Amino acid sequence: MSKQQSDGGAALEQQDSPDATAAVRDAVIIGSGPAGYTAAIYLGRAGYRPLIVAGALAPGGQLVNTTEVENFPGFPDGVMGPDLMDAMRRQAERFGAELEYDDVTAVDFGDAADSAHTLTLASGERIRTRALIVATGSSVRKLGVPGEEDYSGHGVSYCATCDGFFFKDKPIVVVGGGDSACEEADFLSRFGSSVTLIHRRGEFRASKIMVDRVRSNPKITLLMDTVVTAVHGTAAAPAPAPAAGGFQLKLGGAMASKPAEVTEVEIRNTATGETGTLPVSGLFVAIGHTPATGFLGDAVAKDADGYIVVEGAGTRTSVPGVFAAGDCVDRVYRQAISAAGMGCRAALDAQAYLTA
Ligand SMILES: Cc1cc2nc3c(=O)[nH]c(=O)nc-3n(C[C@H](O)[C@H](O)[C@H](O)COP(=O)(O)OP(=O)(O)OC[C@H]3O[C@@H](n4cnc5c(N)ncnc54)[C@H](O)[C@@H]3O)c2cc1C
Known part of the structure; x- marks a missing residue:
């Protein structure tokens, strides 16, 4: 196994694996809504270079499909949803986040001997990561x-x-x-x-x-x-x-x-x-929401409606090294600011996991 230090301080490990693309990242975030971008900003500023798998169809998340957002703090005159998400993306990129505009179709959570998680993208690409933040939101019915x-x-x-x-x-x-x-x-x-x-x-x-x-x-x-x-x-x-x-x-x-x-x-x-x-x-x-969590299969604990279950006020899921934030967890608050706040918590939980 060889180690390669990336310029942002994140260690990429080359592991023996049947997969050709076996570099192990420190942190990958699935989803580019307020939760995903906020997690990326925090992880980026902590010296990791997170990869955001942003989604192929709706990068930027739900707010990209709306017009004026009047309740996100810091914008006294309101802000257009797409502009807000564009600003969050640029802020994440400023601190070293990389983006890949594809969908994750499956995750292999490995086993006790191999603590890395392997993501499969729609393109067929495989990505391996030690810490994974799921911030895939939900869609309205x-x-x-x-x-x-x-x-x-x-x-x-x-x-x-x-x-x-x-x-x-x-x-x-x-x-x-x-x-x-x-x-x-x-x-x-x-x-x-x-x-x-x-x-x-x-x-x-x-x-x-x-x-x-x-x-x-x-x-x-x-x-x-x-x-x-x-x-x-x-x-x-x-x-x-x-x-x-x-x-x-x-x-x-x-x-x-x-x-x-x-x-x-x-x-x-x-x-x-x-x-x-x-x-x-x-x-x-108001006929319901569907959390975008189907690609996780049954390995991560979810409730009957498919929302990811996290530990108390934290963002740890049932799988070590896997954290979840935003509307894919939260069926109650469903706001950009609450998703962003949870993205921050997921980044801090992931950092604690990576440095333990
Ligand atoms: C029409 C509308 C208007 C709204 N207006 C407001 C408002 O004014 N103020 C407010 O606070 N909130 C508003 N909300 C709610 C707010 O948009 C959500 O609470 C917030 O976007 C949730 O953020 P999130 O990061 O959890 O998920 P999302 O914003 O849903 O982002 C999820 C991301 O995950 C990606 N994704 C999903 N599955 C995969 C996959 N398998 N692989 C890769 N990527 C994936 C998606 O492409 C998307 O980028 C509105 C919602 C809607 C629908």
């Missing part, structure tokens, strides 16, 4: 109806905490039947002129206390046995030619310079088949 993608970020939202404030004194619709949907409806009733909670079944999945809360809230109307079948709104203005290196808003696949607005949703009663429309400015979809 979508309704999958016409118009939803087009107005995502311009009236269609998946986060009441993030976007409720934008719909002050405007009609709001929340879709869902679990605790999250009820909590979001209750929270949004502080802002909206009205809140209509639409659920496809005749009974809620939510806990009784949450159902009682929405039923007794005079601003909330319940529409049971009902589904949203389409989202309509004003058309976006066509985009001017982009300036070199310039940034444009992305509206569900089409590039546009002027935000469109949601004006109404089509609905259908699942029991009677009756159809209709509802005027709405903010459509909040």
Whole structure:
């Protein structure tokens, strides 16, 4: 086994392995959202040169698909989601982080004799690392109806905490039947002129206390046995030619310079088949999230819904040397700042592991 010192201070070990690309890194981070970039900034400043496997399709994470972020501290005038993530990437790179824009498809966690973990990327490349931080986030479940993608970020939202404030004194619709949907409806009733909670079944999945809360809230109307079948709104203005290196808003696949607005949703009663429309400015979809943890298999402990289980307030997983942070762990807070905070903790836990 030979050791090779990299210029950032991280030791790359050449190990006897059947794999040709067997250099063992000190730290690899999977995911390039707020959790992953923050972990990279901390590990970079500690002298490691972490590799971030950033994802092939959505480098930068969930905030790349949103417009204005008003609640990330340090930006009194708000910041565009893609700009915030670009700044985090540059800050991580400044301290020596390397990026690879690919997806991890599998991880072999080795055994007691070989404490390195082996990642397989979609390209087929193998990467070996002593410490691994999983920061792969989660994805929102979508309704999958016409118009939803087009107005995502311009009236269609998946986060009441993030976007409720934008719909002050405007009609709001929340879709869902679990605790999250009820909590979001209750929270949004502080802002909206009205809140209509639409659920496809005749009974809620939510806990009784949450159902009682929405039923007794005079601003909330319940529409049971009902589904949203389409989202309509004003058309976006066509985009001017982009300036070199310039940034444009992305509206569900089409590039546009002027935000469109949601004006109404089509609905259908699942029991009677009756159809209709509802005027709405903010459509909040609260039908759940899916943590991006399937590629880990069963070796790392997860809960029934696939969220990675960590030890107490730390970020250690059930596998030594593997840490997890952000929305792939956290089903409650789901905010950029809480994911970033957890990324910091994961980096500190990984450093403690690497120096033990
Ligand atoms: C539309 C929208 C608007 C939001 N607005 C706000 C807001 O205003 N304020 C706020 O605080 N929060 C907001 N949030 C929530 C916030 O975006 C998330 O809480 C935060 O991004 C979670 O960060 P994360 O690092 O855990 O994961 P993510 O941001 O989800 O990043 C995960 C990363 O992992 C990568 N990845 C996934 N699987 C793999 C794999 N197998 N291999 C390699 N890479 C992989 C993805 O490509 C991505 O880069 C919003 C969310 C959405 C969806």
